[in-house]
Amino acid sequence: MLSKNIVGIALLIATNFSHYVKAVNIDFFNHLIEINENRMLIDRNNLLVTDLGDTEIFKFKLQYEYKSFANDIIVIDNYAKNDESKRENSILQYAYDAATNSIDIDIKGIESTQLDLDIIIQLSHTLLNNSNQVAQSLSEDVQFMYFPINKLPLTNYHIDKFESTLMNLVPGSNRKLKFSDGEETFIKLKEDGEYILKTAVTDLNANFDEMPEAINVYFEFSTALLTVKKIIRNVYLSHWSNTIHFDEHYIIQNEAPKLAKTFKRKEYMTYQSLNQGGTGLALSQLDVLLPIGSFDHYYKDDLGMITTMKTAHHPRTNFDTLALKPRYPILGSWNYIFNIGWFNKLEQFSHFLESSRHTENQEFLLELPVVDGANNLIYQDVTVNVVLPEGVKIKSIYAPDLNMLPGNDRKPKIEFNKFENLFDYSEDKSTEIKITYSDVSINSNLLRLENSDNKIFIKYEVNNFKVYYEKVLRLAVWIFVGLVSIYLLGIINDNLQK
Structure with missing residues (x-):
């Protein structure tokens, strides 16, 4: 009797699992990886899924380790996206399954038996590796980076047809890609850097527990690879003088291959003359974008004040430029430590709320970018300190989650302190709000995309007398x-x- 019950339970589990796994079919799986100018890999997966039945969870196996390499994942229901009445529900929720390194996509609210999914994964630059760690001379200014890619997807569903495409969008690389020695899986399709599988894969059975063969994809680069190991951004508000003061401390590392021998300025100048002023893998100038209308700029490094900077104002755009020249070119594996600062009118960032015009205390909304920064910088550790005037009462704070992965431990940490000013012996000291982004991989170009969630909002109340x-x-x-x-x-x- 007991054995019959066990057999019955086993059959029931097997039937349910079979329904969960095998009833679903992927008619078409289109995989695209873009290698872009932001030193990021964008992994796009378009799936046409049928035979859903009453399945409530669709499991998607990730190609790369979630916590180490995924910066952001978004799942889009294209049917809902193209239907105006359902568009607001087109972003699907998911949960990460650590045991299988996959995401479980919630599809229980979808009435159709078919799905058209876009699963877009922004991968960290840490997935990229230099093919050479050392450059023998300055003339070796063209180097290669590589990343691994699986030839086939890991899936626990049957796939009727699988196609894969690689797009090289890195400037100056001639849109070329190279692959592991003897590898002929991908062929170049066009002159714009598009590579596709030589032959599409059809009738692919579930292989969730099998590790498919991987290959390395190489692309060239000829510029410095700048990573901000740490930035501390201090922001001071003054309603009395109607100014906002930005003060930023940077530690930047050039992650290009290091020079094998001792650096000599004479050799570097010779190299530049032979390359029409080119700097190759070294950093000789950093152009930092600032808010429009900035003034009273300064620039210091760890040795003191520097005068080799130049500001440019662009009245038709929303930014100024601060061109910084370090004392020496920053070669591979070298650090660049400096401090910059400037002022803007407070009204550019702190907006008076009309609803408080006739009240005793006035309310303001501070709209502050997390960072401004230069192009093609990767931020790993960001701290934003906002110092509000004395007597200010904080009503609300919004700090964007720059890594939108559910349940991760890289969300911004918010702390409050009292800021000691000169002659500040009152009980109502200035309030300092400390917002920290630790262990992140944020590209400066992506932060400046229109409508991107990259701003801190602080609503506060001002006591006029104080x-x-x-x-x-x-x-x-x-x-x-x-x-x-x-x-x-x-x-x-x-x-x-x-």
Whole structure:
């Protein structure tokens, strides 16, 4: 009897699992990896799925390890996206399954027995590897990076047809790709850097537990690879002077191959003259984008003040440019440590809320980019410190999650401190908001995309007396006390001399 029950339970489990796994069929799987100018890999997967039945979860196996290499994942239901009445529900929720390194996509709200899915994965630059760790001379300014790719997808569903495409969008690489020695899986289709599988794969059975064969894909680069190991962005608001002060501390590393021998400036100048001023893998100038209307700029490195900077104002755009020239070219594996700062009008970032016009305390909304920065920088550790004036009451804070992966441990951390100003002996000290992004991989180009979620919003309430008058009166009292003290000391000194 017991054995019959066990057999019955086993058959029931097997039947349910078979329904969960085998009932679903992928009619078409189109895989595309873009290698772009942002030092990012964008992994796009378009799947036409049928025979869903009453399946509530669609399991998608990830090609790369989730926590190490995935920066962002978005799942789009294309049927809902193209239907105006369902468009707001076109982004599907999912949960990560660590045991299988896959995402379980929630499809229980979908009435159709078919799916047209786009699964877009932004991969970290840490997936890329230099083919050479050392350059023998400055003339070796063309190097190769590579990343692994599986020839076939891992799936627990049957796939009728699978196609794969690679797109090389890296500037200056002539759109060429190279593959592991003797590898002929991909062929070049066009002159714009598109490579496809030589032959499409058909009738692919479930292979979820099998590790498919991998190949290395190589592409060339000839510029510095700049990674911001740490940036501390300090922002000081002053309603009294109507200014906002930005102060930024950078530690940047050039992750290009290091030079095998000692650097000599004479050799570097010779190399530049032979290459029409080109700098190759070295960094000789960094152009930092600043908010439009910036003024009172400064630039220092770890040795002190530097004068080799140039500012440019662009009245028709929303940014200025600060061109920084380090004391020496930054070669592969070298660090570049510096500090820059500037001022803007406060009204450019802090907006008065009309709803508080007739109230005792006025309300403002601070709209602040997480970072501005240069092009093609990868940020790994970002700290934003916002110092608000004395007497300000914080109403709400929004800090964007620059890694939108559900349940990850890289969400921004928000802390509050009291900021000590000179002559600040009141109980209502300035409030400092510290927002930290740790262990991230954020590209500066992606942060500046239109409508991207890259801004911090702080709603705060201002007490007019405390912000505009109290500190001035306090300073005046201190000055008056000082002058009276000097006068009294002078009288005492005269009396003692008599």
